[in-house]
Amino acid sequence: SQQGEEDPQALSIQEGENATMNCSYKTSINNLQWYRQNSGRGLVHLILIRSNEREKHSGRLRVTLDTSKKSSSLLITASRAADTASYFCAIIHGSSNTGKLIFGQGTTLQVKP
Amino acid sequence: DTGVSQNPRHKITKRGQNVTFRCDPISEHNRLYWYRQTLGQGPEFLTYFQNEAQLEKSRLLSDRFSAERPKGSFSTLEIQRTEQGDSAMYLCASSPQTGYTEAFFGQGTRLTVV
Numbered sequence: 548s549q550q551g552e553e554d555p556q557a558l559s560i561q562e563g564e565n566a567t568m569n570c571s572y573k574t575s576i577n578n579l580q581w582y583r584q585n586s587g588r589g590l591v592h593l594i595l596i597r598s599n600e601r602e603k604h605s606g607r608l609r610v611t612l613d614t615s616k617k618s619s620s621l622l623i624t625a626s627r628a629a630d631t632a633s634y635f636c637a638i639i640h641g642s643s644n645t646g647k648l649i650f651g652q653g654t655t656l657q658v659k660p
Numbered sequence: 661d662t663g664v665s666q667n668p669r670h671k672i673t674k675r676g677q678n679v680t681f682r683c684d685p686i687s688e689h690n691r692l693y694w695y696r697q698t699l700g701q702g703p704e705f706l707t708y709f710q711n712e713a714q715l716e717k718s719r720l721l722s723d724r725f726s727a728e729r730p731k732g733s734f735s736t737l738e739i740q741r742t743e744q745g746d747s748a749m750y751l752c753a754s755s756p757q758t759g760y761t762e763a764f765f766g767q768g769t770r771l772t773v774v
Binding site: 577578580582587588589590591592595635637639643645646647648649650651652653 | 664691693695700701702703704705708710715716749751753755760761762763764765766767768770
């Protein structure tokens, strides 16, 4: 992996259940972002959490960040079939002067109707 | 503005041929990035432009790859003498100048080298 691990690699749940994905990284960060990718398409930004933040919410999404453990989690509540996609965390290094994103390998989520 | 646009969406080419991809970023975005994504992996950074200046290139970008962003508007990524290992999705993203915020991705160009 480029910057750390995401787990699980794959997750299958029933509609209405919650889905939790975890991401670990190795360096200091400016911020950490989560993206969604539907099969064979581009990435869509979901949420950004800065290094001095611990938790953020956006609709059914909740992201936490623990910089002491260099880890983040994404919680999707009350999942829907339309949430089926791959989810990637990405960091911007703390020392970055370009804003390039360093991605993990992703979690593939399947939500069964 | 319709977002980041990439053309073509799909490209099949024979090994050894040259290919060129185009990216039109969101018009007011100064920053433009190219990434490559292979099946089952996350995107990997290739190169970064701030306006027309190419400020960073990944070691993944061999001398067969070249990217340009003339006049700081659209960008092109050319691969010369394609190899089967170049088969991947090539993603373009842009973001505004101020701070490090979200990136806006295009739909990507899927390259298949046969």
